[in-house]
Amino acid sequence: MSGMGREDRIRLRDSLLAEARARPLIMGILNVTPDSFSDGGKFDEAGAALAHAEAMVAAGADILDVGGESTRPGAAPVSEADELARTVSVVEALAGPGRVPVSIDTYKSGVAKAATAAGAVIVNDVSAMSDPTIVGVAADAGAAYVLTYNRGVKDGALDASADMLAFFEAAIVRCEGEGLKRAHIILDPGVGFAKTYAQNFEVLAATSDLVSLGLPVLIGVSRKSFIGKRLGIEVAAERDAASVAVGLDSLRRGAHMLRVHDVAAHRQAIELWETIDNAAH
Numbered sequence: 001m002s003g004m005g006r007e008d009r010i011r012l013r014d015s016l017l018a019e020a021r022a023r024p025l026i027m028g029i030l031n032v033t034p035d036s037f038s039d040g041g042k043f044d045e046a047g048a049a050l051a052h053a054e055a056m057v058a059a060g061a062d063i064l065d066v067g068g069e070s071t072r073p074g075a076a077p078v079s080e081a082d083e084l085a086r087t088v089s090v091v092e093a094l095a096g097p098g099r100v101p102v103s104i105d106t107y108k109s110g111v112a113k114a115a116t117a118a119g120a121v122i123v124n125d126v127s128a129m130s131d132p133t134i135v136g137v138a139a140d141a142g143a144a145y146v147l148t149y150n151r152g153v154k155d156g157a158l159d160a161s162a163d164m165l166a167f168f169e170a171a172i173v174r175c176e177g178e179g180l181k182r183a184h185i186i187l188d189p190g191v192g193f194a195k196t197y198a199q200n201f202e203v204l205a206a207t208s209d210l211v212s213l214g215l216p217v218l219i220g221v222s223r224k225s226f227i228g229k230r231l232g233i234e235v236a237a238e239r240d241a242a243s244v245a246v247g248l249d250s251l252r253r254g255a256h257m258l259r260v261h262d263v264a265a266h267r268q269a270i271e272l273w274e275t276i277d278n279a280a281h
């Protein structure tokens with residue numbers, strides 16, 4: 001396997017994290033899966049995946065997030081071998097010096113190791129370290145790590161915003177114990193993961209509290225079911241306008257990155273938002 005060397009990945013990681021503090025970044029979703037909730041089966045063939053990636057970059061994506069296993073409720077588990085077959089060649093084709101940084105969306109350390117060797121500079125783990133060795137893999141590779149607030153099981157009695165902050169305080173210490181520097185952690189409130197309908201809104205409302213922890217904050221709400229439930233929109237692909245609205249609110253609260261399906265709509269909205277904001281100063 002070819003791919004970027006560790007020093008190249010470290011430089012790209014550091015420049016990316018610095019840029020996230022300077023302006024909002026868009027992470028484009030590239031699902032190379034047959035069964036993701038919104039676009040499953042559209043980009044699971046390599047040529048289609050690479051063409052879609054190029055289109056997202058042209059539309060303004062700052063990061064490409066490659067995923068080989070659907071995390072929608074009820075999705076069938078995918079073996080590590082199948083996930084490797086789906087993702088690593090795509091990561092390798094997209095990654096490289098001077099190109100848009102690539103993230104690997106996985107909770108398996110074996111996939112994270114192969115994808116970072118192929119050039120991924122972010123490990124996006126929605127499972128909150130269900131594989132306890134994944135953080136060390138990210139650290140060894142010189143990659144950033146997305147730490148997600150995901151308790152695994154819904155608990156409607158929780159004060160989600162307070163529990164989220166307590167979770168992150170403990171989980172950050174755990175990451176540091178695995179060799180990952182605090183500065184290389186990205187926080188994700190995990191909207192849609194092991195949360196009730198109301199808790200999804202509660203953690204979004206607490207975005208500014210996450211930002212106060214001093215680390216980059218990633219928000220991923222694009223086309224998710226809580227939006228559909230609130231607005232009565234059953235078709236996931238018809239939730240883009242609402243996704244933009246939630247994303248802009250998160251940026252207003254201080255978030256640094258948005259993980260999205262419709263890159264063009266989010267880029268246009270951010271540019272207008274920034275133009276208006278700049279005109280007020």
